Amino acid sequence: MNVPDIRWLQDLQRLLPIRSQYVVSGSIRDSFLLPLDAASGSATLVPFNRALWEFLKNQDYSLLLAYDPVDGLRVYPDEAAQRDLAARLFDVKLADGCQQMSLESLSKLMKKISAEREVRCALMLDFASRISRKPEQLSEAEHRFFVAAEKISLNASAIVPRQNGGPPLYNPILWLVNRAQDLPSWFTLDSERIATLHIGKPDFEMRQAAAQQLAPLFAGFADAQADVRTQFVKAFTEGTDGMSLSALADITELADRQKLAISDIDDAVRCYKVGVLDNPWRKEYLRDKIRDAENFIEDRVKGQRPAVIKTLDILKRSVMSLTGAQTRSVGSRPRGVLFFAGPTGVGKTELAKTLTKLVFGDEAAYSRFDMSEFAEEHTSARLLGAQLGFIDSEAGGELTNAVRQKPFSVVLFDEIEKAHPRILDKFLQILEDGRLTDGRGDTAYFSETILIFTSNLGIYVEDNHGQRHENVKPGDSYETVEFKVRAAIGNYFKFNLSRPELLNRIGDNIVVFDFISAEVAAKIFDGMLRNVARRLQEELKLQLAMPATVRDDLLARCIRDLSNGGRGIGNQLESNFINPLSRALFEQELTGKQRLTVTAITEADKVISLNLQLA
Template identity: 55%
Template sequence: MTEDPWRKIGREKITSGEEFVRRRIKGQSHAVTHMLDIVKRAMTGIGQSPRGGRPRGVVFLAGPTGVGKTELAKTITSLLFGDKSAYIRFDMSEFSAEHSDQRLIGAPPGYIGYDVGGELTNAIREKPFSVVLFDEIEKAHPRILDKFLQVLDDGVLTSGRGDRVYFSEAFIVFTSNLGIYVPGPSGERIANVTPEETFEAVRSKVRGEIERHFKQVLNRPEILNRIGENVIVFDFIRPEVANEIFDSMVDNLLKDVSSLGHDVTMSGSAREVLRGLCLSDLSNGGRGIRNQVEAHLINPLSRALFDRGAETRGRYRIQAVRPGPSTSIDLVSEQSS
């Protein structure tokens, strides 16, 4: 009997790696706990058959943009496999056309691309022991959801060439923004949930809208039935969590620059100015914070290091300045000692 690769991961890896996951996914303790429970169940192999069984794990991650859904999938991949090639991602906005399922499973005989095979079936055949992310699943054509139903039911998909591809060792992750906005009376998007609401209210509304979408809009309630209780709703990035994310990003950046041999210090006032810029709008969550850190800190530092020459060690001070009515931050290059 073939050895189960999931059991080779080791219990210690998960128990010792839990803190690693929580450090990377901030403000979503409930989501991390639920995800790790699913991983632990996958490792036991309960309910799995050697061939043709359901995927080892199936999870549906929902919530606002920039809150850590995709990052959690990447982090779980790092924890389990330590290999980036085990992370397989599909942007489902690219599969909105009726016949785009052929990209996933391959063209049927007699059609162009038959010999190439499908992107999904090829990937699973080459890397059956993997995390497969279907990003923004709500943007996929309903015909593709019917293909997923085969995977969730039997853990198998037939390629365009007629080959049976098994998902019994794969961990399937769907992400979605469903439930954050709903259609207005004129077709416009209106907010279904806001950061001013409690997480319990956000979770209830988002789950309700997901159920409505699959049952009433798509008329495919069986998809949700197969996922079961593995729908995990993420919270908004709250101000206290945003502060943690900001400090972690800045501290890690300064450490990275120091590891290159440069001496970089940042005044307290400059940090607070940058904090204000990064936290002024949390509508894009952690991704928005990252964008502001890049614009106001990473890019100026990169220019300074490039101008001086990467091999030349430098000393830099990041400080707050007031060139006009508003405060900004400035990078001052000093002589190396």
């Protein structure tokens, strides 16, 4: 098995002749793939301590001491030969495998190790981020400790040990920290002998090697054909992009406990990411629901058949797992991405809710973010989570929290053009990688979500003088509306924002909604009126009746201005009917009444009233 080289160990080997101390950050809690059995060529996933010790042994180091603020000092590995050597060279006295030490005693030990000439040895300071509570506000003892450590780094020299000889190398001191800034800034800046090593997430080659190592633990792998094995390793590697090798090991254990075979690798990875084994996207009933969905959607979203058909096409593509099939690697991109554009009040938000009900069976699986609330750059902290150290950093971000809580959901970003451009940059990562890490360092995975952006771009445009005027208007053909709106959206992302890459990620998923016609407006009106009648029956036990002439009068009042779409019809119905109806009923004795008939609508001094008959 060909095991890729580990970058941070390569850097350590290169720097040992010239650097005495190392601040190591990043994925220090990950596992690392080492070829421990040279004869068989097999590799093993080991923690940082083991990886470091195996490397040091190969460089003729005889001793590794490890310290952390909780357990104190210990010998790694905990073997008799190493314990005896530590006791003889440094008077280490272990009780139950460890020895408590003050910072003053620890600095003296660091000085001894740096100057030791009999054998090569090293000291690892684990959980070094916790040595001081506030790195820029040190106590007197902490300040003295770090000054001593800085002085030791400058006074140390590369050593040729008397016992084994070899090239001159430092006896290194390694500080394991969560972030480099967890230590005083001056400590690393003012010493040329202190190197900074950052351990990144494993790349494709390393994950592939780990997947090959873990593959035999999946049920059915040993008996599978060679091409099936190859495909499994490829799917495992690509599906874990951005994850640690420890995560790959955890996925393997999860698959073993859930009795998942190699054909279920996608489910195993998804279960690890989102914490849910059941996958609604793979339910057979979902295909049946989508197959018959056109009437279901058009019952709630009227007059938008081209938009509905295109939306269903994109949804069917998501169900068949063909989203991004033209690319080499789909990765963990969202299941579906839709960009709803068009006039206000024509059903964009309603279609998003309808899709939620259709796919997930519950509108509660719907999260809406009004992007006008994120027009300032600083509001990104609210959406994505404040960075550690800032106020409310422990709360996480509203978006990342919502997706972690509801991994199978529709996420709606309303009026996306109103968000600050810097916030829009975050959507690039979501659309490309399907994940987002908040200020706490927690990752939310969007691989099982449908993302919907809504926008009114293209309805109005600005001329050369900055004046807004209509770009499209009621009465224009749908082809004209679609062409002009799409062009305006393209111009906005390319020229106004200078972010054509965001538009490229959205691709051809732009769904343009048409204006509400008078015929469609009448259907919307009738639906709203039925809702009013149902509410009267449920709340007041009254059956609503209305002669055709009164209904036509009310319809004319509600649809005379369609510039605000269905939302405008609802507002007019409230003003012309619901408000005067409520006023009239408030003054009536309704006990025993079963039927309410509206006989006329009148208006005097701009006050609308209803003539009612109760029986």
